[in-house]
Every structure is written in structure tokens, then in C-alpha cells.
Amino acid sequence: MERSTFQYLLKQVKPMWKKKATGRIKLKLEVALLMTIWRLATGCSFRELSNLFNVGRGATFSAYLEVVKILFNMKNKFVKWPYTEEAQQKCCEDFQNLRKNPIPFVIGCIDGCHIQISAPKNDSISYFNRKQVHSMVLQAVCDSNLKFIDVFFGCPGSCHDAAVWENSPLAKDVKTGKRKLFNESFLLGDSAYPLSKFLIVRYRDNGFLTDQQNRFNYIHSSTRVIIEQAFGRLKTMFRILHNLIIDYEGIQDFNNDDDLNFVEPNIDDAGNKNVVDSDEGGEIRDRLAMLFCS
Known part of the structure; x- marks a missing residue:
């Protein structure tokens, strides 16, 4: 600092x-x-x-x-959701300037992160995650500058990312219209999340993806890696002062060529049988996939 x-x-x-x-x-x-x-x-x-x-x-x-x-x-002073149309448009433009083949209308990337805790006295099994440690789940959304624009924390470590999303204030707000997403903008998430018009995920690999779908997955992953970088910075630097430091010191060179070659692993594909995707979200994703192959 x-x-x-x-x-x-x-x-x-x-x-x-x-x-x-x-x-x-x-x-x-x-x-x-x-x-x-x-x-x-x-x-x-x-x-x-x-x-x-x-x-x-x-x-x-x-x-x-x-x-x-x-x-x-002071958290609301630094972790700010883009409520206005102008603010969301700025987020979309920043994401489009981030890659050679950007996905349009993206205002943020979402993912979950486990924060290890001591075993609670009550209902400790609910906090025991797949990595065999007790934890709580931090759900976060970041913009193209690695700044967090929404955070939700408190679900037990055994909760799936989809369940955390469904119970988060952000999911409830966008579904009820309390937080409007202007100009058909949306979030990008990995395949652990349910596909909807608010949250676009990659195609789940069933072994029969088309070239068009694989191309979309590649571009999707190269954009969504931003949230992985934000979590990496959070874990290696300051747990609370992440956004403040970015505001006043900027970002070191995080946007390098290696990020463009990032391919998201299929760790979530096998465990998503209970995730329900929406047809409306599927139509939006198909149109985006056609855009990159036209």
C-alpha cells in the first residue's frame, strides 16, 4: 500500500x-x-x-x-453496484475493450470462493466442503477492473454455487426488478450456475459440443477469468481493502496474453444435474454463439 x-x-x-x-x-x-x-x-x-x-x-x-x-x-463506499443505465453502459464498454473478441452486454463476472473457518459447534457438517475443510462461501461479482461490485457472504461451505446464487440478495433483486439490468446486460458465470437471461454460463460439455459452442466456451472463459484474477488478488493482498487500493494505486499488469489462453476446467459439469436452466437464457447464449462464428 x-x-x-x-x-x-x-x-x-x-x-x-x-x-x-x-x-x-x-x-x-x-x-x-x-x-x-x-x-x-x-x-x-x-x-x-x-x-x-x-x-x-x-x-x-x-x-x-x-x-x-x-x-x-464503510463497505458500501467502495463496493458499489452500477444501478444507473450510464454506469452499466460503462461496465459493458470496459469489458468490450478488454479482449479482442469480447462478449457484448457483460456488466460483471460472478463466482464463489470458500473462506476457511474453525468447525462450528452447531451443525458443523453443513460447513464441511468438498475439500474436506470447514468453510463459508463468499459470492462476488467484479467488473473488468477487478473491482468487486457486489458481495454476498454467509452460506455454509457445503452449499452449491447455484444455491448460494438463488439465496443471494442480488439474484432476488434482479428477478424482482429491484435492480434493473439495462439494455439486455447480464453477468457471466461458470457452469455451476443456472443459465438465465440475467446470468449467462458456458455450454456444459456433454462430449458432443459443436465447433460453434466450443468457440463460445473459449471466449466466455477468457472473459470470465477476470473474477478468478480478482479473487487471486484478494487472497494474496488485502482482504478488506481490495477495491480501495485499486482506486488509488491502479492495477498492475493483469491483462496479459496468458489470460487469453485460459480454458475453464470442467470440474462443475458433472455435478450440475439439479441446476435448472431457462429457455430464455439459452436463446440469448445461442445468439451470442452465432455472433462469434458469423
């Missing part, structure tokens, strides 16, 4: 940093914020953090929790 980004974040957090009610001197905000950023970036223990900043372990823990709560309350 650059110094200017830190100073901006400090300015945003300062109004919400409450003074201690007791007579004891509270830890300086600058120190508390630095400690929090360090732990978010490295995942170090509170013992290590306490020793590194020469602050008592109790004060370290309290300051960390307080700063994280403040950052959480």
Missing part, C-alpha cells in the same frame, strides 16, 4: 474512531490502522502483531476489532 492510499484511508476512518470513555489513553488511530493493515495483509497472529508494534496484546486485539468494524461499515 502506498503512503497516499494510507493517508486517504486514515482520513476516512478518523471520524468514526471514537475516543475512549475511561481515563486511559487510547491507542493512536495511525498505529491501530497500521496494525490492522499489517494483519490483513500477512495473517500474522495477535502475539506477533503485539510484539511487532510494541503494544499490549489486549490493546492490539481491541484496536484491530474496532478498525475492522469501521472498515466493514
